[in-house]
Amino acid sequence: MSTEQPIMEGPAPMPPDVAERFERIKQRPVVFDVQHLGRVFTSPQGEAIQAIGDLSFQIRRREFITVIGPSGCGKSTLIRIIAGLEKATSGQMLLDGQPVTGPGADRCMVFQSYTLFPWLSVKKNVMFGLEQAGHSPTGAANEAMQWIEMVGLGDFAEHYPHQLSGGMKQRVAIARALANKPRVLLMDEPFGALDPQTRCTMQKYLLQIWQNVDVTIIFITHDMDEAIYLADRVMVLGRNPGHLKTMVEVPLPRPRHPDQLVDPLFVQTKKYIDDLIHPPGEEEDKPLPIYRMTEVGDDVF
């Protein structure tokens, strides 16, 4: 067995034009201020499960933040607390300086599973929240159509969810969320169920939409390429209990382009984040016990 230490990559260098962009971002107002957030669950046996330990971070207006970390580090718990669907057991969270105490129209969520009403057309799905918020049917229809056009589905407004592909359904879900004009769009692995090609197309659409809408995005993903490609900053979480390992400023200029996936800065950033999430030598790296299931001598390698 080799006794050599694996080489841990440092963060990639920041080109001057991207560093300037981050300086400009730091001048923007803080939208989200999360202070010492913690969440303890109780197991069915009555044991305390500390899902999130002590998490503090700030997000500025119109930042695109992706959240990545190993399974069980508290990504979903965090986004559910931000959405107001779950309560923190310690700490607090301010949105535009005001404490968040429950769900609100200022935060909208897009989930991985398709959550459209199957009995409503695309247009009616997008109108639903608007009508609930007090828009007249005509006003809601006009507003809904603007958002449906924005996600490129103008020709599908009268279609029903079962007539749409997975990517189209998620575009409707994004239109429905944005129609409420939230301050923050929360996305919990929204493209996780899509095939790789559709996923790439959706990433491109989302970046275009985000460019044209005044919204801050917090986006959970398991996919490292997706996390880096979309984000201004990648929030890397660790587990037991969930904690912030680091916030990585992505050293790539915007607008993003798929060619950047092979840029040395991208590759170095990926290696850096991967080393943070899976430190070499951790349990997951241990080899499996090997049981021989073939005849001795049946060596195909």
Ligand SMILES: Nc1ncnc2c1ncn2[C@@H]1O[C@H](COP(=O)(O)OP(=O)(O)OP(=O)(O)O)[C@@H](O)[C@H]1O
């Ligand atoms: N309702 C609950 N009751 C008890 N424990 C919970 C509950 N929800 C989450 N947990 C625990 O909190 C921890 C964090 O869970 P969470 O689902 O937030 O992690 P995650 O990072 O989103 O995981 P994954 O990547 O697998 O989706 C886990 O140990 C999980 O078992």
